[in-house]
Amino acid sequence: MNISDRKKKILSAVIDSYITTAEPVGSKAIADAGELGLSSATIRNELAELTALGLLEQPHTSAGRVPSPSGYRLYVNELMERQRLSMEETEEINRSLQLKIKQLDKLMTDVGSLASSLTSYPALALAVPAAATASRFDIIYVDANTFIIVVMLENSTVHNKLIRLPFSVEQGMVARLASVFNSSFTGIPHGVIDASLIDSAEIACGDTMGLVSVVATFTIEVLKDAAQGEAVVTGEAQLLRLPEFRDPDKAHNLMSFLSDSSHLLGLPAGDGDGDIEILIGPENVAAELKDSSVIIARYDAGDNMKGIIGVVGPTRMDYSGVAAKLSYIAAGLSRLLGAGEAPPGFDKLQIKGDGTNEH
């Protein structure tokens, strides 16, 4: 798409204004701003051409212009100014992250709510499926036929599951079980544990009741769960603040979609660290997101700890501000979690997304 410099400026002006006001913007408003030194008539002509090019849209004949998804795309790809965070903002993020990171089990939720409160949009945080490999087992005896299996993975997360058996097991057996599991099933990637491994463990343990195989089944479940990743959404209420979601049905649609996290697990994937991906309106595959935008940033702190944080909002979004914040959070996460690897700065940030499926 090759368009004149002046058109680009005008497009930017429309988008900047629309992003903050959510009102269609007219030629007069742009002329009055005085940035361009052109009369409203001239701008009107340009607006008409931009509309013909599909970069702007007109809600109705006598309204101002509104950016189309392709308009946003162009803006994001070429026009948008990279925003730098202020000292205070970066410090605040660093500080919050330091605190959050200490509680690994609530990490996702916490980082999500950090992102949400920082951007004022609903945020999503997900951990990308990883090869789940156990690094240690613990089995806690609760009563004769109940115990809890605690599995620590190589990615330093801890998972647990309650097991209830139809027969009773004495405490000593449970301890033996734990040690057998520790020697037989650690360091083996999920998926590789098969019947033969279980059999040999059973023999090693002198188990006659099929106990090992029962517990192994549970263990595999735990690993499977862990390998499946995790997704949380926070700050959904933020949606209702936005004029585009004053229609409760629209808001309800999107919120129910978001609250089923399985939808999110499918969504993104991909590698890279610190880079941003922006999906504008119809570029989203899910129908429920067709007139929303999603901005995601990847974090990556070694093989087993990586994922995505992002926000969801209307196509009218502060792309550059949100991208900057998310990118910074993701980079901070990578740095703090990864044992002292080099932190990729915001400068290295690359905006991805080619807009091939513009409509």
Add this chain to the structure above:
Amino acid sequence: MNISDRKKKILSAVIDSYITTAEPVGSKAIADAGELGLSSATIRNELAELTALGLLEQPHTSAGRVPSPSGYRLYVNELMERQRLSMEETEEINRSLQLKIKQLDKLMTDVGSLASSLTSYPALALAVPAAATASRFDIIYVDANTFIIVVMLENSTVHNKLIRLPFSVEQGMVARLASVFNSSFTGIPHGVIDASLIDSAEIACGDTMGLVSVVATFTIEVLKDAAQGEAVVTGEAQLLRLPEFRDPDKAHNLMSFLSDSSHLLGLPAGDGDGDIEILIGPENVAAELKDSSVIIARYDAGDNMKGIIGVVGPTRMDYSGVAAKLSYIAAGLSRLLGAGEAPPGFDKLQIKGDGTNEH
């Protein structure tokens, strides 16, 4: 409040109808239903008196009647039929609970979403503060100055925290640390661990770097967190389904209130198992809930595992249906978590809440 039998029937009729339609109900509608064999004029007179008593309200002079909070209170206390769940429903709940309960760390969330999907209202689940006592420690070595402390509590929950030190520690030390913690700090209720205990552990361990005290500080934090209880809210999107929350501002208010779980931790408390508490409109202390109702059920599976599940909705709520479901879920939870204690049936259910702060 002493009112004629006929008035009670009429009040019930109004409430039943209003609960399902959300429309003010008029005398004719009640007369036409034919349950009472009275003419609309008679019912009109009764309605006028019920309104004078403050049990009903009139949105405007020529509208039907709407139950007032006191009206609901009376209904809940005296009029409401206890609803029995169908065979299918109880089975479904039991089945879901069996599954959910296996993942202790996600228990709250899962039970919350069970309650929410069953009742079609936003649900809240909280674990009541308990005396947090560790039953086992594990320390996982990540690298020379990073490790994870895993604490298992007597209530069979597992917590963990990342520790990063400014100096390095060799792996052997970490193992020794774990064993000292296991012998010194297990079985001791949170709050009792003090400086002298830490000192003696330090000596037992031969620690010269203050390592024990650092880790102990973290441990106490974990215990403190655990003792503080946990609250989750699920299914907030359900609110938007309801006519009373079609106003986005109202919905936003309530949703933001709910999304800050600290508000909820304050709310209920109290003991009892399986019994229901209903807070109608202004009976709620929090201003944000003044025109909503909250129904909660308590579960209690021994000293360390108890809490509350509940739902939030408009005052126009299916009190009896929701109460029955919550009560059943709570009882099931008590039964499944508590090691085989007697399950309190729905028959034993008591409705609490005296409505003293009616307006």
Add this chain to the structure above:
DNA sequence: ATTAGCACTCAGATGGCGAGAGTGCCAGTG
């Protein structure tokens, strides 16, 4: 190439009107 001017369009606000639902009250009835 730009701009001033002008006729035109259309969404949204405003106000009046009628329909309908529901009420309160009164007079009549078993």
Add this chain to the structure above:
DNA sequence: CACTGGCACTCTCGCCATCTGAGTGCTAAT
């Protein structure tokens, strides 16, 4: 005396017509 039929009254809501103003596209002038 409790109940009912009837009636006048009230008030909301939806509908329609009107008006206003923002914004456009086009044309003619600079």
